[in-house]
Amino acid sequence: MITDKQDYVLCSHCDLVIELADVAIGHKAICPRCNTTLFKNNINMKFRAAMYACCSIIMLIVACGVVFIDINLVGNVNGVSVLDIPKILFFDNYSYISALFVLFVLIFPLLNLSIIALLCSKIKLTKYRKRDLLIVYEKFQHWCMPEIFLTGVLVSFVKLMSYGSIGVTSTFWAFCLFVFFYIKALVIFTPGKIWNEIHRNNFALKPLEVAMTGISQNIKLCHCCHAIVPVEYTKCPRCKQKSQVRERDKIQWTIALLVTSLIIYIPANLFGIMITVVFGSASTSTIMDGVIYMWQAGDVPVALVIFAASVVIPILKIISLSWLCYFALAVKDKNKHNCLKMKKLYNAVEFIGKWSMIDIFVVSVVCSLVRNQQMMGVYPDIGVCFFATVVIITMIASQKFDPRLLWDRTPTRK
Structure with a gap:
């Protein structure tokens, strides 16, 4: 059974115009230039x-x-x-x-x-x-x-x-099942199908050339509903959201947010994230104190998870986004191989970014449970607020970045 025909799509990562054949049920369409998933046709998606x-x-x-x-x-x-x-x-x-x-x-x-x-x-x-x-x-x-x-x-x-x-x-x-069903629902749900029920995705005023970029044909992509829109349109006709040909000004936002997160990352590691009170005597522990404690207690895998999520990932994310901004702005001689590497780096940053919140949730659970007023209590400390802010700012920074800038000035072949 063949369904869900879409004539043209504009890749959200590399800005390539692609003509889609009918997508069979249970299959998906992938961009031939950057390997981004363009459309999925899941079996009985709605049900x-x-x-x-x-x-x-x-x-x-x-x-x-x-x-x-x-x-x-x-x-x-x-x-x-x-x-x-x-x-x-x-x-x-x-x-x-x-x-x-x-x-x-x-x-x-x-x-x-x-x-x-x-x-x-x-x-x-x-x-x-x-x-x-x-x-x-x-x-x-x-x-x-x-x-x-x-x-x-x-x-x-x-x-x-x-x-x-x-x-x-x-x-x-029950909570484990909630998370499992939540992930399954997100994987199966295809917003593009619902958008196509509202209106077709192509609003171009003239015929499109396949295997050419959208910017070379005076069209742009709506980042909200992924419709193809002429550059002169201020708002997308389908979702009524504003869109730009290239969001170059957002790179400045990305850089500013990265600098801010790097500054806040210093007190996030210097200040404690938990206060342990034993018989009235309080002691503060930082993120690294928790990693060292787990390591010395023999829980090496857990120590490595916390170290990776709370120390390595935030730093790598800041470095990676900085490198992506440099590549988009300063590198003029680009080729497909280098752009694919940058695209994979961006996808990795997007995927692992919010996993740094794991340390915040660990502190929340421990502080909520360990409450024996006469003997022992564990309480959050100011460092946990700084660290949560770092995670949120770096997530916003990655969302502000426009990945299409990585592929500009890269040759395309029909």
Whole structure:
């Protein structure tokens, strides 16, 4: 069975105009120049995406209900639910971290799952309502982190074992299922299909030449709905969002954000991220203190995970984005091989960027559980706010960068 024909697409990474043949069900179309996935035609996309989205929402509601982790501290059992973690952080005067937790782990994923369920259901929606829902989905997709929180919970188990015995309830497995169904829904859902139901994707005023760049044909790509739009159009006719031929001014934003994140990264490592109080005596631990502690305790894999996510990845991301900006602005003699390397580097930066939040979630879980007022308590410290800010700023910096600039001045062949 052959379905979902699209005449032309404009690659979002290399700006190449490509004519698509019919995409068979279960297959996808890939850009011949930069290997970017252009279109997917999943089997029963709407039914499967809606099913997984609804299952994920149900599991999240179950997981938020009761205690999902507990710890035995010298005979006292402390337990927390998913909703207890932001509450405890808020009452510790860390409302900033509490808000990030609520947004990234709960609200944004729940919002996007609801949008998938609505768009893929049989509920009749106007094209304007579909457009608004898709715009919201695109804006919040990069800020959903339930899988990173779950990984942070698993990493925190190792550290919590030094304080007492850990226990999990059936609610914990419900949260695991929530994350699993969430990932499945995102992988299956294809926004391009819904956009094509609203309107065709080609608004070019003249016939397009295949294997030539869009900028050479006076057309541009809408970054919101990926429609092909003439350069003279200020707004995309399909999604009504503003777009530019090349967002060169955003490189300045990227560089400014990278400098800011590098400055903030210094206090993030100098100040402590956790305060441990034992019999009234307080001690502060930094990110590196946590890595050293895990290493000395024999938990080498966990130490390496925390070191990579909290130390190596932020630095590599800043260096990588700086190199991408240099390549886009200063390198004049480009070839396909070098551009493909830069494209892979950009994809890696996009993928691993938010995983640095794992240390924030580890601190949140440990500080919420270890609370024995008479003997021991663990509390967040100011360093965790600096580090979370570094992660957020570097994520914004990578989103500001326009990858099409990497391919400009690169020859194309018809």
